[in-house]
Amino acid sequence: xxxxxxxxxxxxxxxxxxxxRFRIITPKGQQSADFFAFCADDISExxxxxxxxxxxxxxxxxxxxxxxxxxxxxxxxxxxxGADGVHDLIIAPCDPIRYEQFGVPGHRSxxxxxxxxMAALGHxxxxxxxxxxxxxxTTVEKGFMFSTPKTPVAKPGGYVLLEAxxxxxxxxxxxxxDLEGPGWAINAPGGPTEIVVELL
Amino acid sequence: xxxxxxxxxxxxxxxxxxxxRFRIITPKGQQSADFFAFCADDISExxxxxxxxxxxxxxxxxxxxxxxxxxxxxxxxxxxxGADGVHDLIIAPCDPIRYEQFGVPGHRSxxxxxxxxMAALGHxxxxxxxxxxxxxxTTVEKGFMFSTPKTPVAKPGGYVLLEAxxxxxxxxxxxxxDLEGPGWAINAPGGPTEIVVELL
Numbered sequence: 001x002x003x004x005x006x007x008x009x010x011x012x013x014x015x016x017x018x019x020x021r022f023r024i025i026t027p028k029g030q031q032s033a034d035f036f037a038f039c040a041d042d043i044s045e046x047x048x049x050x051x052x053x054x055x056x057x058x059x060x061x062x063x064x065x066x067x068x069x070x071x072x073x074x075x076x077x078x079x080x081x082g083a084d085g086v087h088d089l090i091i092a093p094c095d096p097i098r099y100e101q102f103g104v105p106g107h108r109s110x111x112x113x114x115x116x117x118m119a120a121l122g123h124x125x126x127x128x129x130x131x132x133x134x135x136x137x138t139t140v141e142k143g144f145m146f147s148t149p150k151t152p153v154a155k156p157g158g159y160v161l162l163e164a165x166x167x168x169x170x171x172x173x174x175x176x177x178d179l180e181g182p183g184w185a186i187n188a189p190g191g192p193t194e195i196v197v198e199l200l
Numbered sequence: 201x202x203x204x205x206x207x208x209x210x211x212x213x214x215x216x217x218x219x220x221r222f223r224i225i226t227p228k229g230q231q232s233a234d235f236f237a238f239c240a241d242d243i244s245e246x247x248x249x250x251x252x253x254x255x256x257x258x259x260x261x262x263x264x265x266x267x268x269x270x271x272x273x274x275x276x277x278x279x280x281x282g283a284d285g286v287h288d289l290i291i292a293p294c295d296p297i298r299y300e301q302f303g304v305p306g307h308r309s310x311x312x313x314x315x316x317x318m319a320a321l322g323h324x325x326x327x328x329x330x331x332x333x334x335x336x337x338t339t340v341e342k343g344f345m346f347s348t349p350k351t352p353v354a355k356p357g358g359y360v361l362l363e364a365x366x367x368x369x370x371x372x373x374x375x376x377x378d379l380e381g382p383g384w385a386i387n388a389p390g391g392p393t394e395i396v397v398e399l400l
Contacts, residue, residue, distance in 0.1 A: 057346070059290075059340060059344070059345065072301065092248070098272065101272065140259060143258055143259050143260045143340065144259070
């Protein structure tokens, strides 16, 4: 087993072959892990929340679901959920533009983390990647999305077990979001914490 | 005023300058209009449902909302809703791959319509476009998406009035979906009907 530590607010990328299993863990709990995946044989084909939820009709991924690419190919199977269903497909990954709009230009972001992590493997990032947000609380009520401290959050040690359905290049970002917004509790109040990836 | 007829199950593209207003109409009602938009100065920057709903937190667009690009720039303002809120941002536009998976290869699709329409203006389509689905019924309950005959559908003559916030290349597809699926009533039971676009 190889263990990858994703430092708080940073990102790491890794290659994994078809059939390989890996676990993503939030050791301290309530830390969003933005998970990106790209087909190794065509990096422009990335994971797509929109295409993923068309067969499942579920805005929250569950064990048994497959995460699909933009060409509707199964990329990753969701094998086991050790975080009580606290996962999201709706939120667009934060990026430098988002933080500029928040008035904090230069703030670390999930897309920035992805770019750094992919560059470390020698890859540029295809334009406008979307993510699965593990350990991320969202609730939709009457067509509106909420993420409040009242909604369930991922417990310490929460994890997901995943399996690659094809050769992949993946990246995980410990979401650096640490701003205060009304009714918006993405990460723990104390600030971002580390994520651990175990390649089994 | 210029009127564009989008034949049932087909698509049409048009250019519109900043400040231009246009109306999209379902004359017979309950006909999904997949609306695509691309920045005229960089066609790779398309409309993004994911980025659109981050500031509004609404999975259904409403008058007063702006549709954002993947760079979070306002592309189109939603001025007036003459279809009682029956609009969707969740559904990925149907494409040739989707119909292959349904067992009907070669079936017309919204992405195919987009490609035909853009080609008529001399443009290739950037990879994996996403759409706003006007006159499309979806409801999210307990995290699951539904589109049933029980949910409201767009009335005959239903329309949306929109305004371009930048120079745009737009396309509208009369969604060709006419398959039968349990609990899935995207278009009227009689099959796809025409959409009308009025450039005001």
